[in-house]
Amino acid sequence: MTNQETDNGTTRDDLLQRVALMETMIAEGRKSTARYGWIFVMWGLIYFVAMGWAVFLPFKDWAWPVCVTVGVLVGIVRVRRKRAHGAAENQRSRSIEAVWQAMCVAIILYVIAAAVSGHGNQSAYYAAVFFFVGLAHGISARILRWGVQGLVAFIWWGCGIALFFFNTRNEVLFIFLAAAFFGMILFGLYAMMLERRRAAALVQHHA
């Protein structure tokens, strides 16, 4: 009974091994997202700084290009350093990486094209950026079976919907800050907390 042959010749042990492998990969994928939790916090803070600069400081036009460039550079340098330290990767974490890379490419192309062609103040444009971020969170949540990240996806989509209904400057600013706080900073801190707990448990286990 322990090793029955199934229809297509796969034994029960084979299936159990496959399930165990998948479960390990899901856990490793979540760990990899948690390891990069600081990126969410960093981008949430960058949004706040850029918004603050654009509202309260001079040279408003430079706020977003400067802040986004700094964010991208810091992100690249830190990710490279982490990789150099030998962070483990599996197929699932590579899929998650593909999700965020595709989101970055889509947002960069879209934002630049909209800014250059003068469409950067349309409601559909603001909402679309929120939907891209929500889509990346949604796909990642489904792949990792992670309810909290699924909730974050719905926060981004909810804020995206709100942008269609509320479109004065102050309303857009408020919705943007709310999304950045709940969908980026809080989620990032939560992911970092999970990673810290895991690291502490690992240390205890070795001791």
Place this chain on the structure above:
Amino acid sequence: MTNPEADNGKSRDELVQRLELMEAMIAEGRQYTGRNSWIFVLWGVVDLIALSWQHYSPHFGGPWAWPICLPVGAVLTVAGKVIQLRSPGYSKNAECNRVMSVWGMMGLAMGIYVASAMLTHFDWQFSYMAAILMMMGMAHAISAAILRWPMQGLAAAVYWAGGVAILAFNSGRATNVIWLIEMGVVMIVFGLYATRAEQTCSGRKGARA
């Protein structure tokens, strides 16, 4: 030499087995996309019908073209999926599940975005049309990376280029042409290509058996 112990205690044979399993899963994932490529063809046709209706018969319920065609497309997709799931021999692996997650979430996000824009009458904005193509491109790009499928990566690039072009040309006529090319031609051609790839693969499997 053939079976030296790896660093973390896994033998070479185990690693080779894992690699083979992963390769098999990627191949199955591609086949899964091929099996579902009728959805691309269906949506290409739905888009072509809606666009033609809106363009050639603007006074014959033209404004209702998209609100009617999109739900019909959604109902046909769900019905087709239900029939497919009930058919014998339908199987999925982790790779298929990941690809399904990508397209399922893309469908959900797109549905919410399109419905919100239509309800608030912002669906005339060029940034709205471009965003739809960018989302399609995003889903294709993620799926291409998961399945290591350059052809799908090319489809992603074409969608992104279309999104950028809509914003750059900034005209209703250009948007219609780009939309026609992207949603009609690219969607249908990729769907047919994936179907053919799936049939070829199934044929090879059958011949081996």
